Amino acid sequence: MAVLEKLNLDAKVAIVTGAGRGLGRAMTLALAEAGADLVVAARTRSQIEETAGMVRARGRRCLTVPTDITDSRSAQAMVDTAIAEYGRIDILVNNAGGYTPGTGNPLEEITDEQWLVGIDTNLSGTFYCCRAAIPHMLRQGGGKIVNVTSGLGLRTVRNNFIYTSAKAGLIHFTRALATTYARDNIQCNLISPGLFPHQDPATTDQSQAGRFVPTGRPGRDEEIGPLCVFLASELTSYMNGQIVALDGGGLAGGQAPTGFAPVVPLATDALKGEA
Amino acid sequence: MVQEMFSLQGRGALVIGAAGPIGRAVAVALAEAGANVAVATTTRSQREEVVANSCANEIWALNRRGFAQAIDAASESDVEALMQRTLSELGRLDVLVNAPDLPFAKPLTEITAAEWQRVIDVNLTGVYLACRAAAQPMLSQRSGRIINVVSVLGERGMINGAAYCAAQAGVLNLTRALALEWARSGIRVNALGAGWTEGAGLLGQEDARQQLERYLPPRRLAQPEEIAGAAVYVASDAADYLTGQVIWIDGGSLSRA
Numbered sequence: 001m002a003v004l005e006k007l008n009l010d011a012k013v014a015i016v017t018g019a020g021r022g023l024g025r026a027m028t029l030a031l032a033e034a035g036a037d038l039v040v041a042a043r044t045r046s047q048i049e050e051t052a053g054m055v056r057a058r059g060r061r062c063l064t065v066p067t068d069i070t071d072s073r074s075a076q077a078m079v080d081t082a083i084a085e086y087g088r089i090d091i092l093v094n095n096a097g098g099y100t101p102g103t104g105n106p107l108e109e110i111t112d113e114q115w116l117v118g119i120d121t122n123l124s125g126t127f128y129c130c131r132a133a134i135p136h137m138l139r140q141g142g143g144k145i146v147n148v149t150s151g152l153g154l155r156t157v158r159n160n161f162i163y164t165s166a167k168a169g170l171i172h173f174t175r176a177l178a179t180t181y182a183r184d185n186i187q188c189n190l191i192s193p194g195l196f197p198h199q200d201p202a203t204t205d206q207s208q209a210g211r212f213v214p215t216g217r218p219g220r221d222e223e224i225g226p227l228c229v230f231l232a233s234e235l236t237s238y239m240n241g242q243i244v245a246l247d248g249g250g251l252a253g254g255q256a257p258t259g260f261a262p263v264v265p266l267a268t269d270a271l272k273g274e275a
Numbered sequence: 276m277v278q279e280m281f282s283l284q285g286r287g288a289l290v291i292g293a294a295g296p297i298g299r300a301v302a303v304a305l306a307e308a309g310a311n312v313a314v315a316t317t318t319r320s321q322r323e324e325v326v327a328n329s330c331a332n333e334i335w336a337l338n339r340r341g342f343a344q345a346i347d348a349a350s351e352s353d354v355e356a357l358m359q360r361t362l363s364e365l366g367r368l369d370v371l372v373n374a375p376d377l378p379f380a381k382p383l384t385e386i387t388a389a390e391w392q393r394v395i396d397v398n399l400t401g402v403y404l405a406c407r408a409a410a411q412p413m414l415s416q417r418s419g420r421i422i423n424v425v426s427v428l429g430e431r432g433m434i435n436g437a438a439y440c441a442a443q444a445g446v447l448n449l450t451r452a453l454a455l456e457w458a459r460s461g462i463r464v465n466a467l468g469a470g471w472t473e474g475a476g477l478l479g480q481e482d483a484r485q486q487l488e489r490y491l492p493p494r495r496l497a498q499p500e501e502i503a504g505a506a507v508y509v510a511s512d513a514a515d516y517l518t519g520q521v522i523w524i525d526g527g528s529l530s531r532a
Contacts, residue, residue, distance in 0.1 A: 152532060155531050156530060156532060157531060253432050254528070255529075257489075257490045261434035261435050262435055262483055264378050266377070
């Protein structure tokens, strides 16, 4: 098979959570363009209906399943509905997640409930979805899981306890999945998006948003699509448990302020061994 | 007593790059912990020789034996001769600290092949040469500690840092590979990963330094002594099971986004 043909997802079935907007919608549309039929899940029906319309406009089938991944019964129902409709699941993109109330609170002001909601949203929900979907992948003889973490799962900032802990947990959960199911031809990898502003571009100053990104601009939602297709495709049949940070170079640095560019010539008597 | 495990009484140590702030602080700390310490420069510059001599003075003031030697860390014959002198004057070599540091930062397109080679030769090849020279005494006594001082720039990139960052990353993985190679020969090989440190050559201008101070999580640079404390631990019996590790002393900067 020619290498580019391995990106073809014809006849594959993909579930994307958090597919109603932003990165989830962008990944959904890229998977559809690569040939997959979709199951789009999120809490808000109107948003996933809109995404589904865009999938169908690309000539693919699309099932909308309003889902709250923090409820394990809802996650199970999402998978059951997908199986009832398509009979298989080849790709699961666990994209749902995000800041929850209390995320930026000082430690002593975080309530038990805020902590648990954040962990449920960013870690447990993905566990529920994987637990429901993996038996089908095993039965089919393989599958692809793409989990979405964050630069904040690898490094952190002040006064971010809930989100950063959950996303770090998600990374290791994915490594455990990868290790467990490697022999079953299920590949589990992570995307770590950098700064992707989802605010209305009309009211967000994009130049300011990108100030701290080495490339000088935030990411655009559609830029995540090809990476998701790559990780969902046969091209990555030996890639497992890995993180791909799509962050404009954000994680490559981090030891000096953005743009810090010293010039330190060799001392004149240091170029040669002898003074 | 657990504290006694940290003692380096009677040990022989060699610190290469002792004219740099970290190398110098490590040499003095090892001497304070009881070791006799030979110190050497990174390059044969007069400035370095002066600092190395004053470092040796501090070691003598602590009633330890030692000497200062000007070398070029990238010179095979210099390093071999330094090792011979260390063995003959200190009687033994238990601890080798590689802290050669040739700071250099330039846009890639402006780096000449000679500059690139020199930065790699001193910062990376120099460490290899010293490890190889230490092999003979350490393998035959079936014990030894090698401590490579690396920069956080071996783990992360920086604009204009291509040559320096590449060399530092090389030292990091040389450390891991050699740790495995000599794990059953009684030699422990570890690295101390230093964050931005007071007096480091790469700091450059004063405004760059102030920029960094505002940027770093503790809002200050590391003092060389703060790196050196870990060297005593890693060099001592307290770290007998530690090998192939990097101990980062960076004020938390590697943890932060």
